[in-house]
Amino acid sequence: MDPKTAHPEDIAKMLRKPSGPFAKQFAELMHKGNIFLIDLTYETMDLKKDESILEIGFASGRSFEILFSNMNDIKATGIDYSEEMVSQAREINQDAVNSGKLNLYHGSSDNLPFGDNSFDKVYCNNVIYFWDDPSRHLKEVHRVLKPGGLFYTGIRTKETMLLMPTAQYGFTLYEEDDWVKILEQNGFRFILTNKKADPPIEVEGHVFKMVSLCIAAEKA
Numbered sequence: 001m002d003p004k005t006a007h008p009e010d011i012a013k014m015l016r017k018p019s020g021p022f023a024k025q026f027a028e029l030m031h032k033g034n035i036f037l038i039d040l041t042y043e044t045m046d047l048k049k050d051e052s053i054l055e056i057g058f059a060s061g062r063s064f065e066i067l068f069s070n071m072n073d074i075k076a077t078g079i080d081y082s083e084e085m086v087s088q089a090r091e092i093n094q095d096a097v098n099s100g101k102l103n104l105y106h107g108s109s110d111n112l113p114f115g116d117n118s119f120d121k122v123y124c125n126n127v128i129y130f131w132d133d134p135s136r137h138l139k140e141v142h143r144v145l146k147p148g149g150l151f152y153t154g155i156r157t158k159e160t161m162l163l164m165p166t167a168q169y170g171f172t173l174y175e176e177d178d179w180v181k182i183l184e185q186n187g188f189r190f191i192l193t194n195k196k197a198d199p200p201i202e203v204e205g206h207v208f209k210m211v212s213l214c215i216a217a218e219k220a
Contacts (some may be wrong), residue, residue: 009169018059018082020183027060027085031125036198037125037212038063041154043068044194044214049073051120056083056109056137057127061089064102072101077119097171101177110136117146125154128179129161129171138186145219151188153179156198158209164208176213188217 027037028058031038047053047067047157051074055063058078067076076096080086096102107113109124110133122141131137141151155161158173167173174182180190 005014008156009166017018019084024060024084024088027088028062029064031060033201034063034125036068036196037154037156037214038066040194040196040212041123041125041152041214043069044192044216045121045150045152046125047071047074047121052118053077054079054114054119054122056122056124056141058089058104059085061085061092061104062064062091064093064096065127068096068101074101076101077105077114079107079109081108082106099177110140112140112144114144116137116143116188117149118144119149121150123152123154126156128153128155129167129173133173135186137182142187142219146182147219150191151183151217151219153183153213153217155179155213155215160208160210163210176215177186179215180217183215183217187220189220191216191218 042063047070049071053074053076055076055078056134058080060066061078064076064078067074078089080089083106086104089104090097095104097104105113122145128134145151155174158175161167161171161173183190193216194214198212201208201210
């Protein structure tokens with residue numbers, strides 16, 4: 001499935017779970033479109049030396065390249081729903097994996113393969129759109145966070161996501177207040193939201209002006 005000719009519904013399925021011969025191509029496009037949001041999330045996280053962090057839904061894994069370029073003395077873990085993405089991320093981050101700085105897992109965030117109180121911080125970017133039952137995932141995030149640990153949700157605003165033709169196919173979209181309410185219903189205390197307008201994104205001749213949010217919440 002070529003991204004240049006695929007129907008928006010098929011593209012939406014690939015965004016949920018990249019697979020098949022075009023998985024790597026989609027993953028690279030996703031990373032390119034998400035760099036601003038990734039940077040915003042890391043900025044909001046204010047990472048500290050020796051913290052243990054978990055990324056949910058890392059796709060190509062290039063986000064870890066950005067992470068280690070900014071903060072080398074950190075213990076990172078990632079989990080992704082797509083086997084192809086785990087394989088690709090291991091190739092891209094081979095040195096970090098071999099050194100033990102990065103551990104990558106295949107699995108779902110509603111059944112995390114980690115012990116209670118494992119991480120200082122957990123984060124995800126453009127992932128919650130695909131959580132059919134957010135409470136199941138948030139219960140697991142809450143469980144694996146240390147007491148007082150922080151969860152960071154990177155998303156685009158509902159208003160701007162609706163400009164994307166793929167968003168009508170299997171996406172659940174949120175404005176800030178919508179997501180904060182769900183967080184508070186699932187054992188988190190809202191801390192802050194970092195909000196910035198993205199640089200314009202051009203897709204197939206169309207220019208999209210997105211607005212990114214990183215919503216921070218503490219394990220209550």
